[in-house]
Amino acid sequence: MSQLLELVRLRWRMVRSERVRVGLALLAALIPGLLCGAVIAGQLAPRGRSFDVTVLAPTAFLGFAVLSLVAPLAAGGGNELFPPEQLTPYPIRPSTEFAASLLVAPLNLAWMTQALLLFGIASFVTGDRPGLGLALVTTLAYVVLVTVAGQAVAWLVVGARQSAVGRRWVWALAGVVAVAIVVVMRAHLGYAVLDRSPTTPVVTTALAGAAEQVGRWLTGTAQLAGLAVIAYFAGQRACAWALRRPGDGRRFRETRTHRSRPAAGGPVRALARVDRASVWRSPPLRRGLVVLTLLPGFVAAGAGLQWESLVVVPALVTAGAGLLFGVNVFCLDGGGATWLASLPHPPRLVIAAKTLVLAETIAASGLIAAIAGSLRAEHAPTPAELAALLGCVVACSAVVLATCVHVSLAHPRHALLRGGRDTPAPPAAMAVYSARLATVTTLIGLLFGGVAHVGSASGAVLLTIGLTTLSGVSLARSVRSWDDPRKRAQIVATVSSG
């Protein structure tokens, strides 16, 4: 624990700007406020569909468990306070590594919103019964349990993937899970499976608390808390095991040969080709792209979302795609940025290539998610629904692109993106960027959803043109700052340092 406190203190001291410190403190203070807001909203919401929400509550709890597992899996064992290469000389204990990954787990917009949703649901299903506090304690115990267990399983998978045999087992297991999901969906057994959700007893315990059946509540909640403690110690062991394993994963990836084809086209294409390769050869980016494009789409398909609601899916996916590397796009060059800057070319070529690769990554992710999500839509889309969906992909991609290029130019950082847990910026910065992008794209998604609802294809087209033009203006303004040689030198020095 003392190591963790020291690391947190160091991370805090490394935030040099007073403005950023105040912002982060406000953000931290906002979380209890949001939690209270969710609980109050649950109390004040109209009670007309109380039964439906109670029936769906186990599914919502299950969804949170899936997220708590997938997020650290996608991040190769959970996010980290410091990139590993910065901590190499220090004797950091595996228990500290595990506790640190748990500590930063809530710095994830999807985790935070879903957790708030659970508290809101718990509050709603409790209604005006006296045991609200008890129901919330059960929910908290559940949130802690699945978060800790998710991290523990993720470390177990990280450890298993350190060998070729382990990787084959993990892929086989993932294949079995995927096939099982497809079979369940094709056989229309989704509702039957969800009715037997293992989270039903959790909701029952919360409801027992709400009804002040203290004995039943205490037994259920104590079980959750006990399991959380067991998961914590198991997670520490799994983390220690994963970090102890010699691991051939990275060595294998970094010694693999990539036969180069003769480069066709001009300098921008040559630069974009290297940038594209940098994205696909980076384990966190490749894994993030696969998870990001396929998972939300298939979840939307599994939920059988209809066209109007489907519009929000690509909106969120484009925000996620921007977070993969877009918020620090120059870090793709790493130390090579200095060499690249010494080559004779118009400076705009570099930013043009990066913008191109980022744009295609964001737009392709949004489009794939939209297509995957639409697989189980009941009817063919109306022209307005189709225009809204495509417009949303285009507009959100443009907005995310403009925001990412602006952030990359304003706050360049050194990031290797080499290991599975690497991110393009520190955890708190990623949380801020995530909130910023997700808020904007969700609003845009809702706007397009509204347009689809009223059935106006021309409205969708106009909205797309308007938002894309605004983003284009913003992008052009950002790109102009790249023309300043001092700004370029500062960015090159920052991303190539370390």
Add this chain to the structure above:
Amino acid sequence: MPAQVETRGLRVAFGPVVAVDGLDLSVQPGAAVALVGRNGAGKSTTLRVLAGVLPPTAGEARIAGIDVGRDPAGAKSQVGYCPDVGGLIPRATPWEHLELAAKLRGLREGWRQRAADLLDRFELLGAADRVTAGFSHGMGRRLSVVLAVLHSPAVLLLDEPFDGVDPFGAEATLDVVAEARAGGSAVVVSTHLLQLAVRACDEAVVLRGGRVVGAAPATELRGEAGEHRYRSLLS
């Protein structure tokens, strides 16, 4: 004969920190100068300015008569630069680096043969299709030298080219420096390894606090006596 590398009153400041403070330097075609000095003396910053990576705060830097500040692309086309650290795109292969350099420098088709020859001389041909993130430090340094000399530049700027490089790699670097000089290129080498510096260059310029504090012909810096002279210049 006009100097291939020339700086006059070159000054580079990072806020309150002055890295280069009124540096005057001149290197003739076919000549090689070693920039030596303690850490933070301003050697790497000087080379970054000459390579067109960093704009000077004040003063003038010319490469083959081209003002680096006014025509950075023109100056860069005359320069081959090996940066001090890293200098490589981590997830690109050596061959991809070479292709990119050839494309951005507009090299003619024959570059592939020269690139393959250079990779072979630096014992990197077998690793030409592996990403550089998996390279050792010495391999990275050797590749940076290959990238710097690919286009037979008029000015060769090598920043710590021998750092972590084995004797065979160091010999290959010395060979390409000698060839560049024979072809009329001006060479500037920044290094802490004096004995290699004096083999590569015919003059050593000592920097301290961003200024030139001394210079000596390479012949005077050889052997034990040269080490003593060097230490006295440094301090």
